[in-house]
Amino acid sequence: MLEFLSACKFQASFRAVQISLLKSKIHRAVVTAANVNYEGSLSISADLAELVELEEFERTLVGNMANGEQFETYVVYGLRGVGAIELNGAVAHLGKPGDRLTIMSFGLFDPEEARTHQPKVIVLGEKNKVFRQK
Secondary structure (H helix, E strand, O other): OHHHHHHHHHHHOOOOOOEEEEEEEEEEEEOOEEEOOOOOEEEEEHHHHHHOOOOOOOEEEEEEOOOOOEEEEEEEEEOOOOOOEEEEHHHHHHOOOOOEEEEEEEEEEOHHHHHHOOOEEEEEOHHHOEEEEO
C-alpha cells in the first residue's frame, strides 16, 4: 500500500498546471457585413488578426457591445487593409453592420509563463483602423 501511495504522489508531482489567460483581443471592432448564407465563422482583415496573433481557424469568443450577445466561432482571414469584420453563417443573426464587437482568444500557460504573459490587444477606431495597440 505504501508503494502505491508513493507512486500516486510521484505521478501527481508531474501533472502540469495550465492557466487559461487572454491571448489576443480586438476591442471595438465594427461589423462591416453579416452573411447568413456563408458556411460560418468570423472574417477579420488578415492584417488586424495578425497584429494580435490570431491564427486562421483559431477559436474565438465574441461579445457584441450593441446587444449583449456572446458567441464562439473561429477566425477566417479577410482581405488586408480594408478593416473587414464580417459575421458569417449562424452568428450573422447575432449582430448587424455597425455593431461593435470585442473579439478574444485565450491560451493555456504554465504558471511560470503566466507570471509574465501580456496579451496582444488592439483597440479599433473609425473604419476599423488601429486606434491603440497594447
